[in-house]
Amino acid sequence: MFFSTHVLPLVLGLIRILPAAADPPLPPDIDGFYKPEDDSWRDKDPGYIIDHRPVHLPWLIPGAESPLTAHQLLFVTRNASNEPTTSVTxxxxxxxxxxQRLISYQIAYDSPDVNCSPSFGLQRDAELTATLWNQLQMAYVVPYLMSNKGLLGQRPFINVPDYEGNNAAFTVGPQSGYHTLDSIKAALNSQKYTGINPRAKAIMFGYSGGGLASEWASELHATHSPDLNIIAAAIGGPPPNVTNTYIHVNGTQSPLNIWAVLGVMNAFPEVDTFLRGDVKLDWGSYFLGPLSRCSRPKPKPPAIPGWANVTDWFKSGDEFLYKFKHILDENGVMGRRIEEGKRPNFPLYIFQGTDDNITAPIEDTDKLVERFCEVGTKVRYVRYVGKDHGATLIKGMYPAWTWMSARFNGFRVKKCTTKDVVKDGDDDGDDEDSDPLAEIDWDLDEEDEESVLRSNPLHEGDL
Structure with a gap:
């Protein structure tokens, strides 16, 4: 509960109290940094750095100068069709x-507006909507930014990619996966700007929309970036099937559905053309409004009611789910691209609430985990019984941090395991199934000579 009761208020205070800079950052749609000067980058490998710049980040203590330094990289990557494009991390x-350590943190920015991207929202004095959406979520990695050979070990570098890309393709899985993997490549290519070792060990982490990007990156690793030095991925609250998620939340979390539909439209012109022509006139401003969510639109579009039945907004109802099923399945169903010989060669930590009210029915995640285990990927799967999306995030963060730290410190996961957390304390490592020594082998590198048990009290966590 530390990050929810202590860190979030600090971040909110930071956003509200720090004085504005003389020159606030430009949003991506008008910032020249996001657009290459020429096309010479098109024949470069994914992860190639086209341009770079230092940026200023805020800090948790209002009025204090941030001890963090940050560098942004414009890099080569691939879009949903595996064609060359660019993005920023x-x-x-x-x-x-x-x-020697890198966490690639995929923030759940969940927006079809490129001006909501983390590269903008993380900067000091950025537009408020983008700032709130992104800087609040830095609380989820604050322990790694503040620890030093303590509970979570040495502080890693943090890579935060704009994994939706320059077209804000929210929920388009392959594009998010390519962008995440290639951002890690770019980060490892940035030693002369950032100081990171090109051979650093990388762990991917993300929750919800960030879990989507992290899972797809894991799924595509074997075919897109098999040599990339990723040692683990921690994935929380993923949506394994975007169509099932759409049906699951329609009428309860309807803004999420609209953001997702618009994200698919941003990536696929045929979907965009059809839905713009199919939306009913009365709902047009509601439907298209989020395209300028972080862009200070005038007039401001009407808010989407959470209870809205989005299907009723279209003349043909939910026909688009079936008309474009091939696109939705290819880009929104996890597990279809893993098989024997084409699977993550690093272990996964997946956690989700059985009563998740946002991403998907728990059965979809159960099947995804089963598929990973069938092809030989080792998964630690933690199900929080009776917990919804937000409660699982709060409950699941500390065990996820502990597991990631253990991987950095050399633990090797031996097998697939599933843990049902029924009540508070069930994931405190007090039974054989959650005993870290029952799940992992020692495999320490020379750089990790300090006692892992001293720096990581694993009996308090859940591996």
Missing amino acids: TVIRPQYANP
Whole structure:
């Protein structure tokens, strides 16, 4: 509960109290940094750095100068069709950083507006909507930014990619996966700007929309970036099937459905053309409004009611779910691209609430985990019984941090395991199934000579 009861108020205070800079950052749609000067980058490999710049980040203590340094990289990547494109990532260096360690943190920015991208929203004095959406979520990695050979070990560099890309393709899985993997490549290519070691060990982490990007990156690793040094991925609250998620939340979390539909439209012109022509006139401003969500639109579009039946907004109802099923399945169903010989060669930590009210029915995640285990990927799967999306995030963060730290410190996961957390304390490592020594082998590198048990009290966590 530390990050929810202590860190979030600090971040809110930071956003509200720090004085504005003389020159606030430009949003991506008008910032020239996001657009290459020529086309010479098109024949470069994914992860190639086209341009770079230092940026200023705020800090948790209102009025204090941030001890974090950050560098942004414009890099080569691939879009949903595996064609060359570009994106931006933000590489954050905390004080006392260990250049051998990198966490790629996929923030759940869930928006079809490119001006909501983390590269903009993380900067000091950015537009308020983008700032709130992104800087609040830095609380989820604050322990890694503040620890030093303590509970979570040495401080890693943090890579935060704009994994939706320059077209804000929210929920388009392959594009998010390519962008995430290629952002890690770019970060590892950035030593002369950031100080990170090109051979650093990387762990991917994300929750909800960030879990989507992290899972797709894991799924595509074997075919797109098999040599990339990723040692683990922690994935929370993923949506394994975007169509099932759409049906699951329609009428309860309807803004999420609209953002997702618009994200698919941004990536696929045929979907965009059809839905713009199919939306009913009365709902047009509601439907298209989120395209300028972080862009200070005037007039401001009407808010989407959470209870709205989005299907009723279209003349043909939910026909688009079936008309474009091939697109939705190819880009929104996890597990279809993993098989023997084409699977993540690193372990996964997946956690989700059985009563998740946002991403998907728990059965979809059960099947995804089963598929990973069938092809040989080792998964630690933690199900929080009776917990919804937000409660699972709060409950699941500390065990996820502990597991990631253990991987950095050399633990090797031996097998697939599933843990049902029924009540508070069930994931405190007090039974054989959650005993870290029952799940992992020692495999320490020379750089991790300090006692892992001293720096990581794993009996308090859940591996």
